Amino acid sequence: MASMKVHITFPEEKIKDPVIYQIGKEYNVITNIRKADVTEKTGWVDLELTGDPKEIERAVQGLKNKGVIVDPIERNIIE
């Protein structure tokens, strides 16, 4: 089992979509929200994904396909 910490940002048009629930249903990963700030217009969630590394990879791509921004927990590393 591997795990990955990601920071997800929701654009306004995606704020009502239950994307974390959907990811847990569509891929074989455990989703664990560790911190979040979501308002009616936008928001972010710090999420831990646990599972097989390949499945985590697919889940991350799945999140991106749903229109949310996925970054590592460190945000932008390239300086």
Add this chain to the structure above:
Amino acid sequence: MAKIKGLICRECKKEYPAEPLHVCEFCFGPLEVNYNYDEIKKSISREKISKGPASLWRYIDLLPVAGEGSVGLHAGFTPMVQARNLGAAIGLDELYLKNDTVNHPTLSFKDRVVAVALTRAKEFGFDTVACASTGNLANAVSAQAAQARLKCYVFIPSDLESAKILGNLIYKPTVVAVDGNYDDVNRLCSEIASEYNWAFVNINIRPYYAEGSKTLAYETAEQLGWRSPDHVVVPIASGSLLTKIWKGLKEMEMLGLIDNVKTVVNGAQPEGCSPVAMAYKEKRDFIKPVKPKTIAKSLAIGNPADGYYALKTVKESGGAIEMVTDREIVEGIKLLAETEGIFAETAGGVTVAVLRKLAKQGLIKKKGLAVAYITGHGLKTQEAVADSVDIPVRIEPNLTSFEKNLNMSSKKGK
């Protein structure tokens, strides 16, 4: 280490040992160094600092290393320039520039943070250091790792311009050009940092690395005669530099090295990558990531790790965050060069252009003591100004041609 208690989560305040860690396991907040200020207070003084080396290591009592500084021994303690000409041009009576264009060894403020990061990495016993960078950070890590005899990996997007790669390759690190876009490279580096036992300077060593920026604040206060400025203008990329300048000034106040800090901290971003400036403008307290499109590549961080904290610091100090266009950035670079003889990279252009804007808006007062941070040398980003400088006056090799083309007349015989 008596001066350090360990690491502490900036959010939930959970404490950790002083190890290569950077994220709180409980709330995923960033970790920072937890100092034992009572212990530090016993030995630190202006006199002791003044007798220290002419480098950032004169502030070693406030840096997160166990022993002596062992890397970057000439980094820091750069000139504090009283900018009378630039001040006159933009209407400020007491303007100073902290000139990190001449930082050693790679001509940017990154030499500071890397000196601290690699000294700490050696103390941890790492034999390999790494970073992900398209510019100044890679230069600083590559050069200082070469001197420290550490193995070095630099990760870059594969489409980076060759001139920028050359500046790293000369120090003989392993440069890894990753096929894929910015986000792909970014995520790969996060994964590599968690898989390999390397000192990834701005990931697992970040709590120590970031502290190096505080030395800009210490030097500012010392070089101004042990006082804090009324205003500072700081470029924002990850946001770390701005927060650490504020932290450095507050530490000096707490330790009795300077009196009341009433410094107003202002931030500067390019319009093409302004996630923190936009949050400030829209009165938001969170950062919306952006896709950077600016000539100020060293500030092009679309989802900055410390953006939230930079925003908080600016608000807390009563400052402002402004943004400037690419054209204004070039004007800023030229204005600085033409008035003070300092050639800054694009980030310096952003800082000067924002300084001018804030002065014009009256947010920096004419009589106040202002300091602007010029963080990198212009030779690194010559392409940004290549099309906007004059061309040479071309003449034939005789006096007549010289006088004709330059509208001169020789005094001799006239």
